[in-house]
Amino acid sequence: MSTAWHSPTTREEVLRLRAELGEDGTLVAGGTFLGVLMNNGILAPEAMISLAHVEGFERIARDGAELRIGAMVTHRRLEFDADIRALCPMIADTFAVVANPRVRNWATIGGVLADADYASDPPAAMIALDARVVLESASGRREVSVEDLIEDVYQTVIEEDEVLTEVIVPLDQSAARYRKFRTRSHEDRPCVSVAAVQASGGLRVAVGAVAGKPQIFHDICALAKGRAMDSGLAREIGTAYAERIDPITDARGSSAYRKRVIAVEVRRALEDLAA
Amino acid sequence: MKDPRITGRQKYVIDAAVEGMLHGRILRSVYPSARITSIDTSMVPEDVVVLTPQDVAGLHHYGCQIADQTVLPQDQVRFVGDPVLAVAAESVAAAEEALLMIDVEYEELPGVFDAVSATAPDAPLVHDRHKISENDAAYFGIRPVDGTNICHRFRLIQGDIEAGFAGADVIVEETFTTAGAAHVSMEPHAALASWDDGRLKMVTGNQTPFNLRGDLATIFGMKPEDIQVICPPMGGSFGAKTFVRIEGIAAALARKADRPVRIILDRAEEFQTLNRHPSTIRVKIGARSDGALLAKEVHCLADTGAYADCGPGVAQKMGFASPGPYRIPHVRVESNSVYTNLPPNGAYRGYGQMQSIWASERTMDLLAGKLGIDPLELRLKNLLREGDAYCTGEVMHDVAFEECLRDAAAAIGYEPGQPGLGVSVLMKGMQTPSFASIRVRAKPGGRYHIDCATVEMGQGSRKALATMAADLLGCAVGDIDIPAPDTDVSPPDTRTTSSRSTHMMGRALEVAVANLKDSDTGEGFGEIRENGGLDPDTGQGIASSHWHQGAAGARVSVDEETGAVTVEHVHAAVYAGRVVVRKQAELQNEGSMIMGYGTAMFESLDILDGAIGNPNLSDYNVPSIADLPKLTHSLIEREGGDVHGLGETALPPVPAAIGNALQSLGLTLRDLPMTPERVLAAVDEATDRTEDAA
Incomplete structure (x- = not known):
């Protein structure tokens, strides 16, 4: 069985593909989690939508009293980013203890929150920080607290046509x-x-x-x-x-x-x- | 000369390829114990070759010690992962796709999943018969117990055990367990089989080329000379790549396909192919109030999984090393290799002796506590010394237990009564009887060519042999060629196991070089043969022509609220006799200690619904560099000492040293690994004891 591989470069293109493919289109961020599922035969996606080349998904920016972290920002960047370390060192401390550098070089903040694995480090940290995620689709945009995002093991409120694009962390x-x-x-x-x-x-x-x-x-x-x-x-x-x-x-x-x-x-x- | 393993130029077995080769994949049982009722392969594309149980029905039973295995199970599967059939296709993907088109139906049967239940009177039998193998690895008098799951029962008896305990002032009795573990070599099992005019050529990652050739000859009813086994360097093995693993399936597939077939296992299959024996070991030891050991009784159950493999040998070594390097007048040991419906367990660095040393050396500290004698002092008082007889009757020579133990204690700053410190000492047997032979040829330009069957698996034995040869021949190491073992060319050798190659093949090399210098043919041949062996019913004889000797010390602290242990320092002292290549000897010690640390702290194959529940490297943890405590070690040498094997010695004493360091804090650990949860339970037990006393 072959898998169709989509590599969109714009936000609009991602949202369009997501709307078109629905549940058949699996989003790929860093791939560290999907890779394990696929290697173990648990998941065999018909189509994959890579977020690797989407412009703007790798941004870290301060926005007033909040920090905005793009979904494709890697654990490794969060571990070392000077602004993160200065503004909210717990984020760096949390992402620095995930697995090993090989994983942290690829794993992303959007990926780890959307996967909702019960044993990952970042979800608890993001909930304690009262962080929110931005969920976008071709038909709209909404913000959901990480606390409400994750429902159970591997289960989130993300809809079939939605993409987790950004994480917003208050700096209070x-x-x-x-x-x-x-x-x-x-x-x-x-x-x-x-x-x-x-x-x-x-x-x-x-x-x-x-x-x-x-x-x-x-x-x-x-x-x-x-x-x-x-x-x-x-x-x-x-x-x-x-x-x-x-x-x-x-x-x-x-x-x-x-x-x-x-x-x-x-x-x-x-x-x-x-x- | 840059090491090709560092530059990436090393060709491993997984790199072996020939034109026209097909790729093999194996369909494995999803039930731990079941009868195969039907196999439907009708949906498989015509260009895919399918090897079914029926195809191999005419082939013979094999097994390095007990002939209990067929290339594919004929009617019954015995563990989750037992190969049911195999396919060969133009690509791995095509082979995997074909596997999905095959329908196998089973009728489930009862199973047993640990050695204790498997030895209960009403336990279902994993095998009905125990036919001793004709392979020369079945060398020691195998004693299956009919009508049970015990495929080998070894006994060692010295003195009068009842009289010994009757005279004891203090007796300690305790049961210990160890978990199963995976070898996790970086390169998985791989084999490339091809047939040419009735001759089989097998390129494979395997530590036992001649035993493998023997078993393949048995399977196919061929003369051994009609089988060529070539063993390129491996990316690690640690015992996992011994005897027949996937070679029988690869050869049968290639014969049916009439094309070469290569099989490379994936990581999940590695966990179903060969693991380390879980064990349950009961120890009873008695001493006089002055600390003199009087009697020791040991009962071992070694879970060998669904096929015996070398489990009888593992149980035997587990048993004969269990009394430990002490003078004990009255000894009784019974060690059983037990079938269960789990993947086969076999050789694993330490070969059963980590398990018995864990039990025995933990018991020594419990005894020391009861006697009120310092554990180091208790050991020193009873250690075997030069010329002493071991309980097998053999007289010990080139003995260095005391030096090893004192070195380990000193390295961690051992002080009697100081909490957080522990030591252990071990003796580990080498394959006995044992044989090695080697041929050296002078080549033009001052170069030399060496043929020998010692396999390279990362342990550096080829480098060690080249270094010894260069020294003996007066040339540079770079002037020595040692091609990979090839049974068509290499003179025979027992096998590359048991930390024996530098010791055995090294001495054969000395003979070969002397022979070369004496001859005018430009060729020299050398062989070394060590005789011995034990009577399996009494354990008397020569267990080991050469004992591996070592000790370890550990310094720990404990978070008593969570049971988390911080191992601050581990030191291993290994008797080397004479070091051949220092850097490699040091790496052997370090590698052994790291595996010992994983064994001690967290490595465990969890059994879930009759299967390995954590068959991947996310759920099965091996130590990472960030886990390691301060690791130091000594290679103890002696003027005129023999070259001693040291590929495994530093592993077995590590868990016991850490366990004994915890004992010094009042925490009694009986089970490996020593997870924080178990340590916290030991904290509770100690608290209860204190409260009961108060």
């Missing part, structure tokens, strides 16, 4: 920390990850790799309202997160083990924030 955080807890190789995905952000709207804590999608509990985060972060509060929130989450079991750890690690790692992330 006073402190932010991403902790990746691994149980195997340094290159592995996390067993538990915690992103904790103190922003103007309050505390946001997202726990990744423990369920179908990153776990954020606004009512528990609200416990921090009007209180200074200290070890007691950190422990309280950590324990509440561990109680609320019903973690999955996979090769990186059992559900019971993850529950214990969540309490510890959430607490530590909050202690880091306070430090």
